[in-house]
Amino acid sequence: MPSKYTGQCACGSVRFAFDTDPTFVADCYCLDCQKSSGGVMATYFSVPEADFTLLSGNPNGFGYVADTGNKLRRRFCPECGARVYTDQLEGFPGTIFVMLGALDHPERITPPLMEIFTKRRLVWTKALDVPQHRARPDAD
Ligand SMILES: [Zn+2]
Ligand SMILES: [Zn+2]
Secondary structure (H helix, E strand, C coil): CCCCEEEECCCCCCEEEECCCCCCEEEECCHHHHHHHCCCCEEEEEEEHHHCEEEECCCEEEEEECCCCCEEEEEECCCCCCEEEEECCCCCCCEEEEEHHHECCHHHCCCCCEEECHHHCCCCCCCCCCCECCCCCCCC
């Protein structure tokens, strides 16, 4: 049976699939999301690692320390450079954080349920009508 959700990088080399309906979907304004996306924020959601299947490609990994002090690994396509997902996040074992824009049909999952690291929000961006967290949701 085909998976409920599929996604890929910009060039299509890295492809993935999962079935879980995401329940954690966030707009993240942290420094890494700004720097690695080149935008004002990034939207991502969590999927259990056990449900996440890499269908093709060999995503490269870049390990770094987040604003929170936690280590994690940002995965990107070595062919096109697109950021696809994050794994090995300290404190969230067995969880993959997928970039919303990598989905083939991002409109099929729930809109963001919270905005996080809003302390780095640019003043000209508008807050969504969802809970706002200055840093991690459990930190303020
Ligand atoms: Zn690619
Ligand atoms: Zn972030």
